[in-house]
Amino acid sequence: RSKRRGRGQITVYSQEIAQEMKRATQIEQALRNAIIADQVDVHFQPIVDLRSDSVVGFEALARWCDADLGYVSPSIFVPLAEERGFIESLAETLLRKAAQAALSWPKELFLSFNLSSAQLMDPATSSRLLSIIHQVGFDPRRLELEITETAVMADADVAQKIVSELRAAGVRVSLDDFGTGQSSLGRLRDFSFDKVKIDRAFVSRISADRASEHIIKAIVSMCEGLELEVVAEGIEDFAEALKLKALGCGMGQGYFYGKPADAVATMRYLSDRYRDVAASR
Ligand code: C2E
Ligand code: MG
Ligand code: MG
Ligand code: MG
Numbered sequence: 001r002s003k004r005r006g007r008g009q010i011t012v013y014s015q016e017i018a019q020e021m022k023r024a025t026q027i028e029q030a031l032r033n034a035i036i037a038d039q040v041d042v043h044f045q046p047i048v049d050l051r052s053d054s055v056v057g058f059e060a061l062a063r064w065c066d067a068d069l070g071y072v073s074p075s076i077f078v079p080l081a082e083e084r085g086f087i088e089s090l091a092e093t094l095l096r097k098a099a100q101a102a103l104s105w106p107k108e109l110f111l112s113f114n115l116s117s118a119q120l121m122d123p124a125t126s127s128r129l130l131s132i133i134h135q136v137g138f139d140p141r142r143l144e145l146e147i148t149e150t151a152v153m154a155d156a157d158v159a160q161k162i163v164s165e166l167r168a169a170g171v172r173v174s175l176d177d178f179g180t181g182q183s184s185l186g187r188l189r190d191f192s193f194d195k196v197k198i199d200r201a202f203v204s205r206i207s208a209d210r211a212s213e214h215i216i217k218a219i220v221s222m223c224e225g226l227e228l229e230v231v232a233e234g235i236e237d238f239a240e241a242l243k244l245k246a247l248g249c250g251m252g253q254g255y256f257y258g259k260p261a262d263a264v265a266t267m268r269y270l271s272d273r274y275r276d277v278a279a280s281r
Contacts (some may be wrong), residue, residue, distance in 0.1 A: 028084050030066045031077055035093055039066045042097045043260035046269070047112065047253045048243045050196045055273055057110035057144065058099035059253065062090075082118040086237070090130060091119060093250060099138040101263040105270060112144040116177065117151035119130050120159055126165035141170035144195070149181025152191065160191060167192060174231070178219065188226060200234025203254070206243050214242070220248045 027204055034040050044058035048066070062074040081087040095113055102111040119125045131138050136208075145166060152159045163173050174195035188196070200240055204214040216232070222232045232244045235254030244252055258269060 003261055025076060025082060027069060027072060027080055031064065031081065031090070032086060034064060034066065035089055040090065040093055041262065042094050042096075042101070042233070044266045045253060045260040046258040047251055048257050050182050050241070050249055050252045052120070055109065055270070056251065057112055058102070058105075058266065059146070060094065060114070061110040062094050062258075073172050078116055082116050087118045088122075090159055091116065092128070095129060095132050096136060099133055099136040099143070101266070102142070103136065103138060104267060104276065107142070110142045110172070111138070112146055112174065114146045116152065116156050117148070120147060120151045121155045123158055123161065126162045130169055137276055144172040144174055146174050146176040146197065148176045149178070149187055152187055155179070156171050156190075158250050163191060173255070177233075179215065188228070193228060194228040194232060197231045198249070199232050200254075203234045203240060203244070204236070207239055212246070216244070216249065219231070224248075
């Protein structure tokens with residue numbers, strides 16, 4: 001980073017930026033087309049009750065594979081759709097598909113859907129989401145919406161209004177990626193959440209360091225006091241599952257219990273689990 005290289009650096013950077021812009025525009029166009037052509041898909045990952053190991057719901061996760069671009073991660077294309085102003089149409093397609101698929105599941109299972117920060121800044125979001133749910137015929141009391149601290153921070157007043165309108169309709173709201181944002185504790189007091197999802201960053205280090213274990217223990221006990229449910233994200237093996245159970249964490253999600261899978265595979269997963277349940281009765 002010496003001064004001597006300064007000018008050259010700037011040229012390199014501006015070329016890189018131009019390249020990135022070009023790629024972003026390429027992704028934007030492909031994604032806009034994919035939405036119209038109904039090629040954006042949604043997968044489902046099981047969320048389990050750690051006390052009984054039974055499935056209690058699924059989180060919907062957007063999936064998109066383009067013929068030219070290949071697989072593009074939702075952590076790339078969701079923010080892009082927000083920046084370029086078409087998150088609404090993307091979210092609408094995704095929620096419609098997810099709710100439609102969830103209609104075939106056993107009635108006691110919930111559907112969890114991620115809301116983006118841009119959606120939490122738009123006062124029309126609650127009525128828009130509720131009307132999709134209504135059109136599909138999905139019970140709003142089986143719907144959960146995941147929001148992040150960063151999203152809540154952007155415009156807390158509007159976000160709070162959206163959340164309370166949704167909760168009034170019976171929708172539950174969970175705080176996603178807990179522990180990675182800022183001023184977490186104040187948010188928990190000011191907002192009415194139903195659930196907290198502990199970020200994978202803590203779970204993945206639980207076997208390696210004691211600090212993560214203490215942090216999870218503290219989150220669990222705080223949530224007990226606040227009457228919030230807790231989900232541990234990113235449980236990848238049996239040892240992690242056992243530790244989290246021992247720490248009193250109520251729910252879990254991760255590759256150990258199931259990777260995100262499409263609607264058909266999810267139905268198969270459910271029929272297998274329910275056959276086991278029926279057999280053990
Ligand atoms: P998220 O909501 O925190 O979702 C959890 C992510 O962790 C998912 O990544 C999931 O596939 C991954 N995951 C689950 N279990 C494990 C595990 O055991 N190990 C590891 N290594 N990973 C695990 P994914 O599907 O790539 O999504 C990334 C992020 O993109 C999501 O984070 C969410 O913020 C966003 N996203 C995905 N779908 C949607 C959507 O439909 N709408 C919005 N607004 N955002 C979405
Ligand atoms: Mg999530
Ligand atoms: Mg998360
Ligand atoms: Mg995340």
